[in-house]
Amino acid sequence: MGIYFYWGEDSFALSQAVKRLKQKTLDPMWESFNFDKFSSDQSDAIAQALNQAMTPPFGAGNRLVWLSETTLAQRCPEDVLTELDRTLIALPETTTLLLTSSTKPDGRLKSTKLLQKYATLEEFALIPPWKTELISKQVQRVAQELDLKLTQGAIDYITEAVGNDTRQLYSELEKLKMFAGESKKPLNESAIAPLITASTQSSLQLLTAIRQGKTAEALELVSDLLRQNEPALRIVSTLVGQFRLRLWIKLMLESGERDDREIAKAAELNNPKQLYYLKQELFSTSLTQLQSALPLLLNLEFSLKRGHDETIALQTKTIELCQIFRSR
Template identity: 55%
Template sequence: MPIYVYWGEDDFAIAKAVTTLRDRVLDPLWMSFNYTTFSPEDSDAAIQALNQVMTPTFGAGGRLVWLMNTNLLQNCPENVMAELSRTLSVIPENSCLLLTSRNKPDERLKSTKLFKQFATEFREFPLIPPWKTELLIQAVNQAAQTVGVKLTPKAAELVAEAVGNDTRLLYNEIEKLRLYAEDSDRPIQEDTVIRLVRNTTQNSLQLAAAIRVGDTAKALTILADLINAAEPELRIVATLIGQFRTWLWVKLMVESGERNPQAIAQAAEIGNPKRIYFLQQEVQSLSVAQLISCLPLLLELEVTLKQSRPEIAILQNKIIELCQVCRRI
């Protein structure tokens, strides 16, 4: 059935998928007649969308009806559920119904089960955790291949460090590298990446390193640089949480007597066991109790930033607290 469900936190990746679907389904000359979007604020958006998707197309191409940021997979009224049951199985082949949402579908709902039964594509677009370096590098290489850029392995690693899990920034930086390289067949080297790609995630990791050794002055300076570079506060906190989580797992495994790098890497969700040696050195001066104490502070900071207007003072105060925890003997 021509039904597509896209969900997840990677808004840019979802937007690219929607654009690809739209270009495939619609004839540009007839787009204004056959392309309809419904926002969550629209009254009876779901019912209107179902009626629209059953309407015959005008002219060439197909029809695309998009329910944007819908909550049908989290909360579906009975009257809408009844209409879904009557409609989904009989949508014309040249019409497409698209649903997008940031929230995870509730697998218990009848509406979710119904969409999973009839959907041509039921796809998640998650953000890669900032600490999963190998997945970030894979995303860089995939973006480079899509855009038509060749990167050396070290250059791809540097791009991953710079952009983290920001897909929009990744494609912007890859496009910048493509324009710089023009039609050259030579892979882009690491020195070019250092000159052209703005590094923010690596600075967040440097912030984590400063906190780890209790260097409050350096940590606050790095934080100020990140804020001045317009780095989102929640992304900074996400990187810190991922780094401290990794350090805690490594420390717990070492304290338990585990010496096998592969086993430690598996527990800490680290793809490259060779990183374990360096991580062990980093956490050598910290206790398990210190690392455990840091995570609630970071999670509290994340919740505070999500519930209120981000303020530099909130971040500064929490960074100072974290440095004090790590400085204790």
Template identity: 55%
Template sequence: MPIYLYWGEDDFAMNQAITTLKEDNLDRDWIQFNFDKFVGDKEDSILSALMQVMTPPFGSGDRIVWLFETNIFQSCSEELLTQLQRTITQIPDNTHFLLTSSKKPDARIKSTKLINKYAKVVEFALISPWQTEILIKKVEEVAQEKQINLTPSAIKILASCVGNDSRLLWQELEKLAIYQGNNKQPIDEETVKSLVNVSTQNSLQLAQAILDRNIPSALELVTDLITLNEPALRIVATLVGQFRTWAIVKTMIESGEKDEKKIAESADISNPKRIYFLKQEIKNRSSKELLSSLPILLELEAGLKLGADPLNILETKIIELCNV
């Protein structure tokens, strides 16, 4: 009874894993009979999936029943839980039950505990943009998987270019694979710069330009990001997260706190060593200035959600932020 729980916000990486699961277990000639996908946010649809998962596959190959974007890990009625308990141990060995959700399962509820007991659980979390070492490691792993030879400096520049966008990483590595062909010489930094569409400009660099009150650089960065089809709300989300972190860290420093672990805990930073670098970034800004930036960012977010032109409102608010 193979059972899988895939969850997280990195939908591209999750879909890659689902594709692999299908390729490994389904016979292409029988896929229309042995692959079923059910929407997972309605109880009747979930019950239908539980009935289907008990059906042996037709022809050759296994069966996969996919319960897509399910909410049973956030709430589950007693009736549904009872049916889940009855079904979970009776699933045939050649039927694979896949449950996916973008939300983190609530570990406190019975349905989550039940599935965790039997399922292979895989998290597909987006890497935080500032976690450069993890982003670099991710590039290394995917490059090795695709058998692409990159120099260390090329790996670093590619990680800077694509950030935590798994889809973009795969697209750019496919392009580099075509360029490399049968040539075993490692691809260097200059080649990556010439072939990769995304420049090293990203939302974190935009936040730093705003912090430095560098209006020309900030406006150039936001224009490049919009030109490269970076979603405006994603840009704002990164800015909000960065300025919130800066504000918390600066506020605690000004209050006299010296314990970097306590500062990191308050700012929701997993690695206390990062505090040293944050201190350097905000040494010339006060907590009052940083806190004053947050309402402007909220106004920017609200404007975008109300339909304002992304580039116009971003430019206006970025100038305002630089002048705080």
């Protein structure tokens, strides 16, 4: 049936692709006999998976062998490479071999080159939070996939509310699909606003408080977000995207650019109508302040990924950010 290598940080989108592959490959009545998943933490996982891939399926349908979080494209001993080469060449037509990893394949390795020769490689990358145009296209794509009709205003609202969280996007759109029922009329922003869990909106309120230098209000919003179990890295991701957007606009304005279409294009602003309000907002914000904010946020992201206490890290950097914007 084929060989597939899925990789990338968007674990939900990747899992959806795996689900589709299972539906395409397996007969539901025989799935328990013909589906095998091997994790990288299992001893001899690669050898077991390759051996199982050569086994004919039982009953109807085909066999699917899934080697999860494999390190084959990062490091591969010579004996394993030999076995991989032997298996990929002779893989039965009744078997689908799937390999997945969150890490980008190392193109220098012989094992990666072997996979590139025989397998279909597909990346599942998270869209950067500041690329709102791409996020908007993803919203439209998933809505079409679910046969859900939305107005442009509703798409813009979901883009801001959900951000690049693919899992939440599917969850919210499936909820809206149930709400719409059999209606063929597109849902507008006012109809969906009460139904959307707009965690990103709270992060945008935090952005406003920081930009206005309101330390107490900003710290309270940080506490509220953490009480709602909002992941700290997602909060930071939203702030980075929004500050980056504002920095681009400010840079264009400072350089003398007056064409709103050019500014919106450079800043990757999904809704050019927002530019008017952002320009008004940035009138009282200096370029130096925006340039000082981003390194602090990137340092905060690094600290969180190193396992530092989320509450302390967020509170400390929030105070520092507010101090930057208080000194106008």
